[in-house]
Amino acid sequence: MRDSSAEPAIETIFSAEDIHARLQVLAAAIAAKTPQNLLVVPILKGSFVFAADLIRALHAAGLAPEVDFLTLSSYRKSRVSSGQVSILRDLDLDVRDRHVILIDDVLDSGRTLAFAKDLISARGAETIETCVLLDKQAPRAVSIEPDYCAFECPDVFVVGYGMDVAHRYRELPFVGRIVD
Numbered sequence: 001m002r003d004s005s006a007e008p009a010i011e012t013i014f015s016a017e018d019i020h021a022r023l024q025v026l027a028a029a030i031a032a033k034t035p036q037n038l039l040v041v042p043i044l045k046g047s048f049v050f051a052a053d054l055i056r057a058l059h060a061a062g063l064a065p066e067v068d069f070l071t072l073s074s075y076r077k078s079r080v081s082s083g084q085v086s087i088l089r090d091l092d093l094d095v096r097d098r099h100v101i102l103i104d105d106v107l108d109s110g111r112t113l114a115f116a117k118d119l120i121s122a123r124g125a126e127t128i129e130t131c132v133l134l135d136k137q138a139p140r141a142v143s144i145e146p147d148y149c150a151f152e153c154p155d156v157f158v159v160g161y162g163m164d165v166a167h168r169y170r171e172l173p174f175v176g177r178i179v180d
């Protein structure tokens, strides 16, 4: 057992209610623009909770997307990006002639999403859009802006709602920052 008195405090930045409300708006916007032949690609691991809630919001908005997963790595154990993106697990599906929406938790330096976009583009997708939970207000290493974004986020390291530091805090239903 961990000693809970030694746990750092987590300060809420976006509550579960804030996130739920934004997801309905994003799903409606996606449904209005891309109603057919949609392939949703969550970039794992960090986006799994966001993607799970988003695809159910898409269902409520009348869509029936296919879903396949791409596991990329750039952060490893550290809070600082390594600068190198690699494929840890590839898609099963062919993206040729599909309308693909890439889902990610945080757009930070831009390297992860730019890498995924280039990869899907090279494989012949008809359209590629990006949907992120958080657009960090930080300098980008690569020029890329999300097509759909739930929240702009201050340039602090965040956890919860699928996001981790060293594999912890993914279970939190809100997005927060660790108060050191």
Ligand code: IMP
Pocket (backbone or CB within 6 Å): 043, 046, 074, 075, 081, 104, 105, 106, 107, 108, 109, 110, 111, 112, 113, 156, 157, 158, 159, 163, 164, 165
């Ligand atoms: P980028 O390649 O620098 O844009 O980083 C994007 C990836 O880094 C995201 O997919 C996240 O998994 C991870 N990341 C960036 N910032 C944070 C953070 O504050 N908390 C947890 N993960 C983060």
Ligand code: MG
Pocket (backbone or CB within 6 Å): 043, 044, 045, 046, 047, 104, 105, 106, 112
């Ligand atoms: Mg990630």
